[in-house]
Amino acid sequence: MKGYLHLNSGETYEGEWISESPPEHTEGEIVFFTGMTGYQEVLTDPSYKDQIIVFTYPQIGNYGVNETDFESRKPHAAGVIIYGTPEGAHHYQSKYSLKAYLKKWGIPLLGHIDTRAVVKKIRNAGTMPAVMSLQKEKTCCSHEKSSLKVRAVSQTVHTPAGAGSIHIVLIDYGNKKSIAESLLKRGCRITTVPFNTSFEEINGLQPDAILLSNGPGDPKQLKDMLPEIKKLIFSFPVLGICLGHQLAALALGADTKKLAFGHRGANHPIADSRTGRVMMSSQNHSYVVDEKSLKGTGLKTRFHNLHDRSVEGLVHQSLPLSTVQFHPEAHPGPQDAEYIFDEFIEIINAAHGRVTAYA
Numbered sequence: 001m002k003g004y005l006h007l008n009s010g011e012t013y014e015g016e017w018i019s020e021s022p023p024e025h026t027e028g029e030i031v032f033f034t035g036m037t038g039y040q041e042v043l044t045d046p047s048y049k050d051q052i053i054v055f056t057y058p059q060i061g062n063y064g065v066n067e068t069d070f071e072s073r074k075p076h077a078a079g080v081i082i083y084g085t086p087e088g089a090h091h092y093q094s095k096y097s098l099k100a101y102l103k104k105w106g107i108p109l110l111g112h113i114d115t116r117a118v119v120k121k122i123r124n125a126g127t128m129p130a131v132m133s134l135q136k137e138k139t140c141c142s143h144e145k146s147s148l149k150v151r152a153v154s155q156t157v158h159t160p161a162g163a164g165s166i167h168i169v170l171i172d173y174g175n176k177k178s179i180a181e182s183l184l185k186r187g188c189r190i191t192t193v194p195f196n197t198s199f200e201e202i203n204g205l206q207p208d209a210i211l212l213s214n215g216p217g218d219p220k221q222l223k224d225m226l227p228e229i230k231k232l233i234f235s236f237p238v239l240g241i242c243l244g245h246q247l248a249a250l251a252l253g254a255d256t257k258k259l260a261f262g263h264r265g266a267n268h269p270i271a272d273s274r275t276g277r278v279m280m281s282s283q284n285h286s287y288v289v290d291e292k293s294l295k296g297t298g299l300k301t302r303f304h305n306l307h308d309r310s311v312e313g314l315v316h317q318s319l320p321l322s323t324v325q326f327h328p329e330a331h332p333g334p335q336d337a338e339y340i341f342d343e344f345i346e347i348i349n350a351a352h353g354r355v356t357a358y359a
Helices: 039-043 098-104 115-125 149-153 177-184 199-204 219-233 243-251 339-351
Strands: 002-007 012-017 025-033 051-055 079-081 109-111 128-133 159-161 166-172 188-194 209-212 238-241 256-272 278-289 299-305 311-316 321-324
Touching: 002 115, 025 079, 025 115, 025 256, 039 051, 039 098, 051 115, 098 109, 115 256, 149 219, 166 177, 166 339, 177 188, 199 219, 209 243, 209 339, 219 243, 238 243, 243 256, 243 278, 243 311, 243 321, 256 311, 278 311, 299 321, 321 339
Parallel strands: 025 051, 051 079, 079 109, 166 188, 166 209, 209 238, 238 321
Antiparallel strands: 002 012, 002 128, 012 109, 025 128, 159 188, 256 278, 256 299, 299 311, 311 321
């Protein structure tokens, strides 16, 4: 069955529905992901809430979908655009084919699209609203969804995990499971709390440190939470990841801006000015901290993206605060950025007069 992708800029691309019963009309912000693998993690990353994801690699789904590599309990994408996918899956851990998995959750899958042409358009014109449709006639949503996406993906109750000696409160703006797993394997005890938990309530949990998680959307939509985040930054060691990095910067008076087409992929080179190292990083974001706005905030840039020199991480000149725009829990390098968590543990121990011990 013929299917159509309509961009808000006016272009229409024809393809074939891989979904057996596609919906008449699916809206979302269209973005692209450049990784050859990792589609299962991408689909279940809450940061992709309400987005139509174009996968640039021509064959997606070769190794299927397993029961262990989910970043959350369900996929969050509005729709998926690919060139092709195999009928079966070729991996011993595979539980579903890509087609079957997306069918289970009612997410439309449109194939045989000229993904290279679509991506070139997004790179030139920027991310924009788009529609996956049964109809050839051009149609599109008039504007991007402006609702607070974090509310839809943040949990609503406090959730404890682990039994380690270091207690970290993880503020859930749409966090990936791998972040908590990275801390648990370093001997931490974690309490995950909703995005709108007050400073007083968090302080009452007696944490040793705070982690501001990743999540979807524009960080400025969470401006009401910035005073609470600022209190946390001045009271505890803090690590911010992706959206959490942006929120920490905003809380201290810096500014953020939207990129033309964002960074999404598993091959973005990052330079660490402290160590002189270059690492490959996993990325998923539309917004960045404006480096020109850091003056007077106490923040300085530690990490830069080598593609466009955008800010990829910050440190504070006097507070135990560090942030990264990329995902240190992901392993595209394969484990280039994991030392960010080791440094966080060292900062926590130093703040509490402890000695870091590694197995």
